[in-house]
Amino acid sequence: MGLEAMSQGVGGTIISSAIYIALWYGPMLTHASDCALRIQAPSYTRLESQALVLAYRFEPPQLRVGTFFAVDVVVCTGTHAAQPIAEVLVDAHMPAHGHGMNYRPQSVAIGPGRFRADGLMLHMPGRWELRFDVRSDGQQTRLSHTFELQE
Amino acid sequence: MIWLLGILLLWCPQLIPQALAQVMFSDTEVRTILRHGPWPPAMPPDPSNRVSGHAAAIAFGRQLFFDTRLSRDHQHSCATCHQPVHAFTDGQQQSAAIARVDRNALPLLNLRLQRWFGWDGKSDSLWAQSIHPILDARELGASADLIATRLRTDTRLAVTYTQVFGTSSATDTPETILVNLAKALAAFQETLRTGRTPFDDFRDALAQGDAAAMARYPQAAQRGLQIFVGKGQCSVCHFGPNFTNGEFHDIGIPFFVTPTRVDQGRYGGIALVQASPYNLLGPFSDDPARTTASPTRYIQQLHRHWGEFRVPSLRQVAQTSPYMHNGSLPSLADVVRHYAELNEERPHTEGERLLQPLHLTPDERTDLVQFLRTLCGPILSYDGARDPAE
Numbered sequence: 038m039g040l041e042a043m044s045q046g047v048g049g050t051i052i053s054s055a056i057y058i059a060l061w062y063g064p065m066l067t068h069a070s071d072c073a074l075r076i077q078a079p080s081y082t083r084l085e086s087q088a089l090v091l092a093y094r095f096e097p098p099q100l101r102v103g104t105f106f107a108v109d110v111v112v113c114t115g116t117h118a119a120q121p122i123a124e125v126l127v128d129a130h131m132p133a134h135g136h137g138m139n140y141r142p143q144s145v146a147i148g149p150g151r152f153r154a155d156g157l158m159l160h161m162p163g164r165w166e167l168r169f170d171v172r173s174d175g176q177q178t179r180l181s182h183t184f185e186l187q188e
Numbered sequence: 189m190i191w192l193l194g195i196l197l198l199w200c201p202q203l204i205p206q207a208l209a210q211v212m213f214s215d216t217e218v219r220t221i222l223r224h225g226p227w228p229p230a231m232p233p234d235p236s237n238r239v240s241g242h243a244a245a246i247a248f249g250r251q252l253f254f255d256t257r258l259s260r261d262h263q264h265s266c267a268t269c270h271q272p273v274h275a276f277t278d279g280q281q282q283s284a285a286i287a288r289v290d291r292n293a294l295p296l297l298n299l300r301l302q303r304w305f306g307w308d309g310k311s312d313s314l315w316a317q318s319i320h321p322i323l324d325a326r327e328l329g330a331s332a333d334l335i336a337t338r339l340r341t342d343t344r345l346a347v348t349y350t351q352v353f354g355t356s357s358a359t360d361t362p363e364t365i366l367v368n369l370a371k372a373l374a375a376f377q378e379t380l381r382t383g384r385t386p387f388d389d390f391r392d393a394l395a396q397g398d399a400a401a402m403a404r405y406p407q408a409a410q411r412g413l414q415i416f417v418g419k420g421q422c423s424v425c426h427f428g429p430n431f432t433n434g435e436f437h438d439i440g441i442p443f444f445v446t447p448t449r450v451d452q453g454r455y456g457g458i459a460l461v462q463a464s465p466y467n468l469l470g471p472f473s474d475d476p477a478r479t480t481a482s483p484t485r486y487i488q489q490l491h492r493h494w495g496e497f498r499v500p501s502l503r504q505v506a507q508t509s510p511y512m513h514n515g516s517l518p519s520l521a522d523v524v525r526h527y528a529e530l531n532e533e534r535p536h537t538e539g540e541r542l543l544q545p546l547h548l549t550p551d552e553r554t555d556l557v558q559f560l561r562t563l564c565g566p567i568l569s570y571d572g573a574r575d576p577a578e
Contacts, residue, residue: 103303103433105482135541139435141488156486160435161424188223188427 076113084169084180089114091125091169091180100186102162108142110152112171126170127154131163132183162188210403211410218394220417225391227384229429231300236481237315237371238474240378245352249376250569252369257338258322260329261286266321266373269293275507275567276380281515287326290445292515295508296377297567298501303434303483307497307513308457312484313473315374316466319366335369336362367472382503385565387413405562411552412559420527420546420556431502431563436493439543440530441512443495453513454496458489506561520557528553 076083081092090113095106112122126144130137144154159165169180213221232241239245252258253266269283270276276296283293291307299305299314311317321327322335339345339357349357353368360368386405390413393401416422427433436454443451461484466472468481475481497513511517517526530545548556 102427103435105486133541136492139488139490139493140483140486142486156482158483158486160433162427163424188220188423 076111081111082182084182086178086180089171089178089180091171093167093169093182100159102186102188103158103160105140105156105158108154108157108167110144110154110169112150112152114150114173122150122152122171122173124170124172125152125154126172127157128168128170129157129159130166130168131161132166133164134161159186162186210407211414213394213414214418217414217417220423221391221413222395223428224423224431225388225395225429227388227391227429228381229301231298231378231381234300234313234315234374234378235475235477235479236313236468236473237374239352239368239371239375242352242375244348245372245375246379247376248348248352249372249374251348252373253376257342258328258330258335258369259285260331260334264328266318266328269321269327270296272567275504277508279509281510283327285321285327286329289324289326290451291513292510294500295504296380297382297504298430299374299380300378301430301434301501304436304457304461304498306457308453308460309436309498310457310460311464311466312461312468312481313374313466314377315367315371316464316468316472318370318373318377319466322366322370332362332366336360336365339365339369367466379569381568382564383566383568385503386562387559388565390562406558408555408558409562410559412555412557415548415552415556416559420548421542422527424542425499426502432499434499436496436498437543438492438494438496439512440526441497441514441516443497443513445514450495451513452494454493454498455489455491458487458493462487462489502560502563504564504567506564520560521553524548524553524556 076090076092078092078094080098081094083090083092085091092111092113094109096109097106100106108127110125110127112125114122124144124146127142128137138158139160140156140158142154142156144152147153164183164185167182167184171178171180234240253270256262256265258265264285268285269278269280270293271278277293280293282291283289294307302314303309303312305311305314305317306320311320322330323332336357339349346357349365349368352372353360355364357365386409390402390405390410393399393405416426423431425433425435425437436457438453443453445451461467464470468475468478468484473481478485505511506520509519511520511523517523527543528546528548530543532545
């Protein structure tokens with residue numbers, strides 16, 4: 038089952054250079070060491086906004102149509118360094134079809150800036166948009182990532 | 189044209205098997221076709237049913253399946269609406285036992301591959317689904333107390349019950365007896381499986397590049413298969429080896445039972461499964477880790493689920509007419525026509541943008557039907573050792 042990562046939407050571009058991260062974002066992270074290490078890990082996909090850097094990976098890593106999976110999320114704050122991340126909600130939609138999943142994932146905090154969402158299931162092949170709603174200090178930031186779930 | 193084909197094959201020798209099969213499939217189409225197999229897939233026992241796969245329970249379940257003592261009036265059994273000669277359907281538009289129901293009988297085949305049961309998915313296990321017709325006043329119309337009384341007063345049934353479950357019907361509660369009988373029924377139904385089909389042989393030949401074997405698959409079926417995985421986009425929902433994604437869609441079949449009564453479909457099914465004491469999160473599951481309970485745990489009821497019905501498997505589809513949840517389409521040709529001429533003005537299209545009229549030509553419609561007919565194989569039971577109708 039292939040997964041073609043194509044970054045787009047609110048999340049902006051995916052940057053894979055660990056050197057870039059270390060130079061520019063490392064000093065701004067609240068839980069810098071853990072966050073920087075995870076964000077550099079090749080198994081994670083990275084998204085960013087002006088205020089946040091988010092990295093995630095699927096568990097299990099290879100998605101299959103109709104199979105439940107979880108998402109492991111790490112969020113590193115930039116300008117909001119003093120504010121802990123309260124919540125990260127994960128959801129998925131098929132923009133071309135006009136519907137999302139038939140299941141509501143449950144997200145729990147598993148450490149500072151770390152979250153795990155269980156209960157995701159993509160029931161059709163095609164283009165899916167994975168959405169992360171990050172809530173902190175009364176603010177909400179949405180990061181998204183579109184990918185093709187192949188048959 | 190022949191010299192052009194020769195040059196093409198010299199340049200791309202990997203196309204030779206497909207060229208001999210005459211219908212040329214793209215790489216994407218080949219990949220999609222291969223995802224519809226191999227067949228049969230593994231069908232391990234159900235962890236929520238402690239007698240799943242047990243020979244004694246299968247035999248007991250088979251006996252119960254045809255036993256009219258499960259009905260209030262001694263006139264009906266599971267086989268009234270799920271007849272072996274009709275691929276475990278009844279050939280009726282809407283089924284009738286004690287009274288007529290609103291829906292068409294689904295075939296009972298390859299059930300271990302399902303996540304939800306019934307057109308509305310009101311059950312999350314086969315054993316829980318097996319309880320519904322026993323209690324439904326329109327179907328068998330019995331009750332837990334009635335079933336327990338009949339079991340306890342029949343020595344042979346009572347002895348078999350103890351042999352299968354290790355407890356006595358004299359001391360088990362009526363509810364426990366009802367659930368246990370449903371688990372025996374499920375153990376039997378799990379053995380009802382379909383064998384390999386002409387499509388499976390073609391699919392494997394395609395995977396192996398066996399041109400001679402591929403050429404044995406009818407040309408019309410190959411053209412129909414190309415529509416199925418291509419312009420028809422049928423395989424997006426009729427996905428995988430069992431030709432279903434196991435979920436629910438609104439495909440434009442009216443869900444008004446009468447002008448004043450609506451079949452809620454999946455919307456009502458979610459409410460029922462969440463409220464059921466027999467769901468996989470409840471105390472009657474035999475799987476303490478609840479390893480198969482994720483669909484029930486994370487299900488959400490949304491407005492768009494109104495009028496959605498489960499995507500049925502297409503295996504054995506030529507033997508299961510009439511079609512759709514209300515049995516309103518008599519033939520496969522009618523089903524293909526429905527999709528070819530899909531009403532774009534129908535309600536609730538926002539969540540089903542994928543469904544657009546296919547505008548198939550008459551020849552394409554015929555080819556698609558011919559392909560669907562190749563999804564039929566032998567019906568097996570007891571792991572293929574016995575015909576279920578014997």
